Amino acid sequence: MSAGQSRFGYVFVSGYTLLLVAFGLLPTLYALFLSFTRNGVFVGFDNFVKVFNDYRFLPAVGHVALYVVFWLISLIVLVVVLAIVVHGIRVRWLGDTARFLFYIPGAIAGASSVLLWLFVLDPSVSPVSALLRAMGYESLVNVVAVGNLPVVFTVIAFWAGAGGWIVIMYGALNNISADIMEAARIDGAGALQVAWYIQLPMLTKWISYMGIMSLAAGTQLFVEPKVLAQATKNVVPEDYSLNQLAYLYAFRQGDFSGSAAISVMLLVVALGLSTIFIFRGKLFERD
Amino acid sequence: MTDLAVRRRRRALTPAQWIGRALVAVVLLAFAAFFILPIIWLLLAPTKTNSELLLSGPFAFGSFEQLAANWNELFAFGSGVFAVWLGNSAFYSFSALAITLIVSIPAGYALALIEFKGRRILLVTTLIVMLIPNTALVLPIFLELSAARLIGSPLAVILPFSFFPFGVYLTYIYFSTAVSHDLLNAARIDGAGEFRVFAQVAMPLATPVIALVGFFSFVANWNNYFLPFLVVGGQKIPVQVGLANLLSNVPAFNPTTASSIVIQLPTLALATLLSVAPILLIFLFAQRFLVEGMTAGGTKE
Numbered sequence: 001m002s003a004g005q006s007r008f009g010y011v012f013v014s015g016y017t018l019l020l021v022a023f024g025l026l027p028t029l030y031a032l033f034l035s036f037t038r039n040g041v042f043v044g045f046d047n048f049v050k051v052f053n054d055y056r057f058l059p060a061v062g063h064v065a066l067y068v069v070f071w072l073i074s075l076i077v078l079v080v081v082l083a084i085v086v087h088g089i090r091v092r093w094l095g096d097t098a099r100f101l102f103y104i105p106g107a108i109a110g111a112s113s114v115l116l117w118l119f120v121l122d123p124s125v126s127p128v129s130a131l132l133r134a135m136g137y138e139s140l141v142n143v144v145a146v147g148n149l150p151v152v153f154t155v156i157a158f159w160a161g162a163g164g165w166i167v168i169m170y171g172a173l174n175n176i177s178a179d180i181m182e183a184a185r186i187d188g189a190g191a192l193q194v195a196w197y198i199q200l201p202m203l204t205k206w207i208s209y210m211g212i213m214s215l216a217a218g219t220q221l222f223v224e225p226k227v228l229a230q231a232t233k234n235v236v237p238e239d240y241s242l243n244q245l246a247y248l249y250a251f252r253q254g255d256f257s258g259s260a261a262i263s264v265m266l267l268v269v270a271l272g273l274s275t276i277f278i279f280r281g282k283l284f285e286r287d
Numbered sequence: 288m289t290d291l292a293v294r295r296r297r298r299a300l301t302p303a304q305w306i307g308r309a310l311v312a313v314v315l316l317a318f319a320a321f322f323i324l325p326i327i328w329l330l331l332a333p334t335k336t337n338s339e340l341l342l343s344g345p346f347a348f349g350s351f352e353q354l355a356a357n358w359n360e361l362f363a364f365g366s367g368v369f370a371v372w373l374g375n376s377a378f379y380s381f382s383a384l385a386i387t388l389i390v391s392i393p394a395g396y397a398l399a400l401i402e403f404k405g406r407r408i409l410l411v412t413t414l415i416v417m418l419i420p421n422t423a424l425v426l427p428i429f430l431e432l433s434a435a436r437l438i439g440s441p442l443a444v445i446l447p448f449s450f451f452p453f454g455v456y457l458t459y460i461y462f463s464t465a466v467s468h469d470l471l472n473a474a475r476i477d478g479a480g481e482f483r484v485f486a487q488v489a490m491p492l493a494t495p496v497i498a499l500v501g502f503f504s505f506v507a508n509w510n511n512y513f514l515p516f517l518v519v520g521g522q523k524i525p526v527q528v529g530l531a532n533l534l535s536n537v538p539a540f541n542p543t544t545a546s547s548i549v550i551q552l553p554t555l556a557l558a559t560l561l562s563v564a565p566i567l568l569i570f571l572f573a574q575r576f577l578v579e580g581m582t583a584g585g586t587k588e
Binding site: 106 | 307311314315318319321322323324325326327328329332340341345346389390391393394396397398401402403404406409411412413414415416417418419420422423424426427428429430431433434446447449450452455481482485506510511512513516517527528530531534535537552555556559562563566567569570571574
């Protein structure tokens with residue numbers, strides 16, 4: 001290392017570091033500051049206590065938790081099964097096509113995917129209206145009844161997000177050496193045994209990665225309930241998720257401290273998960 | 288195993304294996320339908336009239352005339368506000384893309400190939416921020432921007448969009464695997480300064496990672512709803528936010544809609560399709576490339 005070189009290092013990272021400070025570090029610190037103060041005066045945990053005692057807070061936690069449970073289970077089980085099944089396809093073009101079909105909905109995210117699913121879940125226009133009617137749903141409002149929402153959000157999130165994970169798992173399966181697989185087959189292992197004793201253990205690292213990322217993302221639920229609330233004139237409540245509640249605090253009640261308190265709680269969860277993963281997971285170890 | 292043995296094994300499928308294969312085929316078909324049918328429906332819906340959409344088969348094609356009529360209805364809505372939204376999305380996404388590339392590529396390069404104090408902490412911070420969902424910082428960023436009185440300015444969207452730690456990480460991975468220290472040192476010994484090493488040795492090798500970071504940044508920003516929803520309004524909203532606003536003008540979903548100008552369902556479907564069209568095209572044409580990049584994003588080996 002020379003002094004000259006390291007000076008150039010600083011020049012090269014300066015722009016990025018500026019953005020990191022402005023939109024990573026500062027907002028975090030400012031949200032922390034707001035959450036522990038009210039009108040600039042330090043109030044300890046008062047804002048957190050206030051938010052916690054809000055009658056909407058615990059239901060929102062419950063909604064988000066239930067959704068995250070549904071989502072994680074379906075994601076982990078189905079992504080692993082589908083990746084192993086697609087990986088087992090011997091006909092090359094068939095496997096490629098399957099991966100492509102699973103992956104393409106990833107292009108449709110945010111409000112667009114919710115809108116598309118509004119159509120799919122509305123029995124009057126849905127491509128699967130027969131299925132919806134067979135399940136006893138006659139209108140969109142029936143389908144998106146509050147009790148169904150964790151499943152509805154799981155379906156939407158799975159549709160848009162699973163393909164990317166299937167592709168990643170597929171890549172990880174390709175890393176298992178052909179010798180090991182061949183040896184197992186010669187020893188008489190069937191496809192199920194290979195999947196259970198060889199492929200699954202090789203995937204655990206990736207499954208934990210997917211699980212932690214999805215858990216963190218799931219707690220952030222916002223756009224799906226927000227757009228559904230807009231579409232159904234609040235049949236889907238506008239305070240369904242924690243981020244919606246934080247939004248209402250800031251925009252409806254003008255209470256930035258309360259809003260910051262909720263954001264800080266969510267941020268602590270996200271930061272905790274990602275930090276644990278980086279220092280324990282070894283997935284990103286390089287030097 | 289010899290070819291012959293393989294062939295013999297194939298021929299001698301037991302009933303259990305047959306059932307297994309059939310099961311696999313059913314699972315694959317069911318999921319392929321689940322993933323692709325909504326998109327096919329979305330491609331066909333804008334070709335129909337409202338009543339055709341309600342009455343005819345979901346996968347029937349309407350007519351090109353009706354597609355044109357829906358197109359005209361959409362772009363006439365609110366004196367052409369939909370085109371404004373698309374323009375805003377393009378403006379925000381491309382501006383952020385440019386800034387992202389200008390700051391991320393040198394940063395990833397320096398993290399991978401230049402020794403400097405603080406390198407490790409910058410790298411770890413980048414990883415931590417990269418792994419938290421980007422929505423987690425949206426409300427704090429909103430609170431910060433309102434304290435800075437930037438709400439409503441296009442910069443309130445573009446600058447946060449430009450902060451893309453994943454791009455820095457991708458560049459870092461790329462340079463630490465694809466470019467060797469020795470190559471750079473050889474150039475340095477030949478008397479090239481650091482900027483020349485970067486511009487003339489590293490950059491020509493960096494095209495794939497520039498494209499990859501560009502794609503991911505563009506896709507993430509174009510599809511972002513939460514941040515622009517909070518920080519811009521009126522004529523400045525991007526299409527994601529505008530699309531959700533269109534909902535309040537759809538009588539089918541909102542029977543109580545007060546607005547006299549209404550949007551029919553096929554037109555809303557067309558709006559949905561157009562709002563994702565750029566990303567869909569990128570995915571269709573760059574699929575293999577993107578897939579490789581996604582796998583590289585987390586792979587260490």
